[in-house]
Amino acid sequence: MHRSQVERIAIILFIAIFAAIALFPILWMLAASFKTDKELLDGSLWDFGSAGISNYVKAFQARPFLRYLVNSLLAAGVSVLITLFLGVLAAYGFAKMRNRYSEMIWIAVLASIMIPIEAIVIPLFLQVHAFGWHDSYAGIVLPTALNAAGIFILRQAIQGIPNELLEAGRIDGASEFTILRRIVVPLLAPSIVVVAVLTFSLSWNNYLWPLIITSTDTLRTLPLGMAAFQMTLNTKYSEIMAVSTFGTIPMALLFIFLQRYFIDSAIGSGIK
Amino acid sequence: MFQSRKRLSLVFIAPALLYLAIFQLYPVLYAVYISFHKYDLMSPPVFTGLSNYIRLASDEQFLRSLWVTAFYVFWTIVPVIGLSFVLGGLLSTLGRSRSVWRFLLYLPSILPFVSVALVWKLMFNQRGPINDALNTAGMASIPWLTNGAYAPWALIFMSWWHATSYYTIIFLAGFLTLPRDCFEAARLDGAKLFPMIRHITLPLMRPTIALVVVLATVNGLKAFVFQQVLTDGGPANATQILTILIYKTAFSYLDMGRASTYSIVLFGCIMLLSLIQIWLISGRRDA
Numbered sequence: 001m002h003r004s005q006v007e008r009i010a011i012i013l014f015i016a017i018f019a020a021i022a023l024f025p026i027l028w029m030l031a032a033s034f035k036t037d038k039e040l041l042d043g044s045l046w047d048f049g050s051a052g053i054s055n056y057v058k059a060f061q062a063r064p065f066l067r068y069l070v071n072s073l074l075a076a077g078v079s080v081l082i083t084l085f086l087g088v089l090a091a092y093g094f095a096k097m098r099n100r101y102s103e104m105i106w107i108a109v110l111a112s113i114m115i116p117i118e119a120i121v122i123p124l125f126l127q128v129h130a131f132g133w134h135d136s137y138a139g140i141v142l143p144t145a146l147n148a149a150g151i152f153i154l155r156q157a158i159q160g161i162p163n164e165l166l167e168a169g170r171i172d173g174a175s176e177f178t179i180l181r182r183i184v185v186p187l188l189a190p191s192i193v194v195v196a197v198l199t200f201s202l203s204w205n206n207y208l209w210p211l212i213i214t215s216t217d218t219l220r221t222l223p224l225g226m227a228a229f230q231m232t233l234n235t236k237y238s239e240i241m242a243v244s245t246f247g248t249i250p251m252a253l254l255f256i257f258l259q260r261y262f263i264d265s266a267i268g269s270g271i272k
Numbered sequence: 273m274f275q276s277r278k279r280l281s282l283v284f285i286a287p288a289l290l291y292l293a294i295f296q297l298y299p300v301l302y303a304v305y306i307s308f309h310k311y312d313l314m315s316p317p318v319f320t321g322l323s324n325y326i327r328l329a330s331d332e333q334f335l336r337s338l339w340v341t342a343f344y345v346f347w348t349i350v351p352v353i354g355l356s357f358v359l360g361g362l363l364s365t366l367g368r369s370r371s372v373w374r375f376l377l378y379l380p381s382i383l384p385f386v387s388v389a390l391v392w393k394l395m396f397n398q399r400g401p402i403n404d405a406l407n408t409a410g411m412a413s414i415p416w417l418t419n420g421a422y423a424p425w426a427l428i429f430m431s432w433w434h435a436t437s438y439y440t441i442i443f444l445a446g447f448l449t450l451p452r453d454c455f456e457a458a459r460l461d462g463a464k465l466f467p468m469i470r471h472i473t474l475p476l477m478r479p480t481i482a483l484v485v486v487l488a489t490v491n492g493l494k495a496f497v498f499q500q501v502l503t504d505g506g507p508a509n510a511t512q513i514l515t516i517l518i519y520k521t522a523f524s525y526l527d528m529g530r531a532s533t534y535s536i537v538l539f540g541c542i543m544l545l546s547l548i549q550i551w552l553i554s555g556r557r558d559a
Contacts, residue, residue: 011362015377019377022377023379025395086287089288102285105289109292114546115300115543116539119303122532123303123305124295126302148296176280207500240390241390241394248384263374263441267441
């Protein structure tokens, strides 16, 4: 383990170069959001802009970005709630109440994790139309709300809970629902946060489905609003960067406070 | 009581199952159904049998798109997997500073995809920082997004930036599960770095490598946002990957039958890769 100092410095230097590359576009976006377009295209890379927050103000005047934000938060919030509620129930059923059918059903659930939304948008579109949900919150949120990968992660976690704990509850005469609520859920807390973070980020990045199902501007989620703003004629580059930065803020806040869970959810989503 | 508990399990599982059946399983079957029809949304679907599938073989737009997709996925994942492997491995050798570097390297993954797309679109601008850098190095500006020869590469370059961040974390997690004493022993026996990587690291990391290869391929096949925002499949279809073709065929040309057929092809590819992945995951658990 006595690696030479030179080797250590070389490794850190190598990593630092790639960390700088990872960071550059993000810092550049942030800086650009405070510049004028002229400064952005002609000025030096590292000059501070003179635009102040005017790009943000103008973008918000041009389009209802707060509304987009609320729509996105709502969609992500509902997805997290549905995934956790249905997911914990199903995961418990699959992990602790096995019977001869549940193994087969579990394989079907696993298979459904693999179904990419990109391949089923057309039937989903027709189906949601038939439900009368076109261009509505229900249509945007519900079809993609349940993150099946969440069930997988929760099931793994519940399998790790010793049966003796549950048996103790059963002997005391507690119903399965009470056992789930009082014994299992408190033990699941870390996995629940991981699934919440994963589901939130997936929902935050949803683009294709809301793009297809919305036509009213005020129903748009943030990614759609950002992309539409960019396509509007004569939109200033610096204002687009202001909007890009704005869209990053909620995820950045989550990441700062829940960093550990983000990393775990990245690893957990490896199965998605 | 035991019997009733088994039956009760259905109550727990049913809500999620119903949900998946309505919004996942049924649409897949429906897509297969539509792919056997001619359907433009205006008039009712007309059954055409296998003709949508037969036409694929001579459908130049589709074949071109298949090639564009394969090109994008291949040139994105090969360098990304190599680089992520090295970065993940190096990160795992660090001590206390590891979490700081991991934090910095992971940052690109927390940006919304659309933000990533918008930033890179501007960076690839004729007067953007990338061309500025080329000019400073004495080279001419490159019309990154408006020339069909460069646009696919522009998308590949930005995907390197975006994807490396994510897979580095996955590889790091894999490296951290490796038994340290193996390397200690080899080192004490005087093993050299590269033979050690080849004979110890690579075999031990094989499950993680396989997982990342499948994941990266599937994620590459599912890409949509970058292509849609940066080039919208252009110029002259040079970046029209399958997902873009499906979207345009369905919602610009209203040819639902054809678009569903393309979807089934995409679905088939992803399903096949996913089955390999399940097989790999369960294999790893048994090991």
